[in-house]
Amino acid sequence: MTEHSRISRRIAAIAESATLKVDAKAKALQAAGRPVVSYAAGEPDFPTPAHIVEAAAVAVRDPKNHRYTPAAGLPELRAAIAEKTLRDSGLAVEPSQVIVTNGGKQAVYEAFATLLDPGDEVLVPTPFWTTYPEAIALAGGVPVQVFAGSDQDYLVTVEQLEAARTPRSKVLLFVSPSNPTGAVYSPEQTKAIGEWALENGLWVVSDEIYQNLVYDGLRAQSIVEAVPALADRTLLVNGVAKTYAMTGWRVGWMVGPLDAIKAASNLQSHLSSNVANVSQRAAIAALTGPQDTVDVMRATYDRRRRFIVAELNKIPGVHTPLPEGAFYVYPDVTGLLGREWGGVTPTTSLELADLILDQVEVATVPGEAFGPSGFLRLSYALGDDALAEGVARLQKLFS
Template sequence: MGLTQNRISARVGSIAESATLKVDAKAKALQAKGRPVISFAAGEPDFPTPDYVVEAAAAAAREPRNHRYTPAAGLPDLREAIAAKTLRDSGLEVPASRVVVTNGGKQAVYQAFATLLDPGDEVLVPTPYWTTYPEAIRLAGGVPVEVFADSEQDYLVTVEQLEAARTPRTKVLLFVSPSNPTGAVFSPEQTAAIGTWAEENGLWVISDEIYQNLTYDGVRAVSIVEAVPALADRTILVNGVAKTYAMTGWRVGWMVGPADVIAAAGNLQSHLSSNVANVSQRAAIAALNGPQSTVDDMRAAFDRRRSTIVSELNKIDGIVTPTPKGAFYVYPDVRGLFERDIDGVRPTTSLEVAELLLEKAEVAAVPGEAFGPSGYLRFSYALGDDALLEGVQRLQRLLA
């Protein structure tokens, strides 16, 4: 008899399924059975991809050159367009050689951690966090260190909190503004303070800027490398077309960073996935270089929905919803619902609250346990105006 071996590696077996995708899948399964579920779970715009982008992809599909392998790091024209976008929106001038095009922003996040981390390296993770960050850190051998900011501080961590969590093992600071799941945006002053602290302590920064073009009330999400230019040699920016251009299914993201890091990430990608689908890359070129009026239209719709969902949720006793300044999420504090009788049930966690809302009101939201401590729910307002209002009104009736 040989030694008994695990069928699944400990590394992969230890990671959890994406909670946001799991809740969205459950909602869609109920809808398929005829249940009138309204889902606030999915983090994707409900708009179609702009017509000019689709037309560029259709034309690209007819070109034989797009039927072949291309450079693993991305099409030269797309890398140039990303470099121009990075200068335009992040204030960082880089050559196209310092860009790697990835299969969505999620691959960029994974590769950024995989490229920087050795076993035992710690990453400071402002919390609430997007559910994938800790898993990507662990897969790279790193240790996520949660630094929690609650609703009373608008979910924005401070330099003092980060310093208290820093140890000799700390290598990387994760910086996300606007945030998924909270929609919080750091002010230019806060960004500069955190960036200066990171630079003074010799930390690397991985900055996820996927929502940087979705901000409201005249707020601008200032890039950490624009706020602190000295950080540019120790920062990886990750981004993509998914959220800004309603292109979640096209799978185009990217990494921008120092030459040695980008070369290493490109080597990794050459073995992992090779090039992103060329038709999607051609579509991304059209998105970045084309007219931006559709982006403005989508942002205006999100802004309208943001106002509706914040005002309507805040009418419910026991729910406190800070007004987000970016992305398309609200992150209400629902601890006021704990131990309250809700149709005969007294929930004690936000997971139980989310299950109650789905069962009793047929409304799907993602519980705070997916993003850090219990006590919160994430609602995406990237769904139609009518469905959004109906969904919140169901909650008002249930929780009256």
């Protein structure tokens, strides 16, 4: 009789999301009465704008939203996403080229599941969001890390990508603005990378979830706008979570060539069917309604990012590039390692993050969650008072 493992090897190999793990630990400590300041979760501290909530309240009373709807999404929402894609990504698409997903994570998973066969390689600019390698591996693919450190402002070059490319390379992951670093590729860099991908016959999965959260008058140019000929080999993933403070509503999407979207729709028809209709109605209101609340949130993030970068860089041994997008800072903390702090000598950023949580009750996510050790990710999407208190504790610890 064949002996089977209790859990499939494919699923057993998946690591828990490091960001959610740290956030859960911080929340448990807070619930126990500990004064923990958590920089762990990438979640806006603002409420969802009132007009979006009202649209959902109206929708929940309408019986048509109590039923199944098309697995690929409400026609009205797919049309609104197509309009947003033209407006912000410079790409004209039909609503049939859009699939609505349960948050951006499902879009990421379905993108790789749609494109990859076992052994196909994905070039992953590093530091990376912790979910990307797991989603690639679930699809049978092989993530290939291409690392750019703080000396490069965390931006990979064409030369680095070319050095990592092999005959098995099928997909390039492109993320601008980046989670975890907040780095934004310039139009020139974006064009160069896009042209390189096109010349080498690669697909591109471009995560644009933070495209509306950029600062200093910048614009995060979409890779399909920089290189229009790449549109037939590009899947754009996006969602309402970050821009509109709608993380809990679970509405994301994927945009791409019709054959890929049809294949992903077939997958989703078996995986989850349609996204909750009330959430989809709320997303329509977000994309088509007034955008003034987005401007207010972005201005607040801008002020916070300048504050936290300035304060972190006052700590000897910490180097924090100024991020141009998203709501994270990614300090290089290698200067703090190998030194004694409160009787403990951390040698990795994982050990450093544990020390910080234990000694001053500040939760950060270590660089090991996003690639090499030696870094910490801190989200500044938390209240101003907590932001200032947490940095002050770090400054005191490492003084």
